Amino acid sequence: MPLSNTTYDILSKIQRWLPALGAFYLGLCKVWGFLYGSEVNETIALIATLLAATLEISTARYYKAEK
Numbered sequence: 001m002p003l004s005n006t007t008y009d010i011l012s013k014i015q016r017w018l019p020a021l022g023a024f025y026l027g028l029c030k031v032w033g034f035l036y037g038s039e040v041n042e043t044i045a046l047i048a049t050l051l052a053a054t055l056e057i058s059t060a061r062y063y064k065a066e067k
Contacts, residue, residue: 003058008058014051015052018044018047018051019044019048021044022040022042022045023041025041026038026040
């Protein structure tokens with residue numbers, strides 16, 4: 001079952017902003033000496049990748065259901 005339009009839109013926006021959030025935190029870590037900058041950035045990148053795959057699967061299911 002494809003995601004609803006609202007859910008898809010929200011996840012899509014989150015997925016697009018996650019890499020920027022990771023880069024922002026990594027930059028703050030370097031400037032302010034926060035801990036675990038690389039680990040947090042890589043975790044955020046993995047979450048963004050998972051969301052992208054989920055959205056692609058949902059899109060494929062949506063188009064398959066339309067046919």
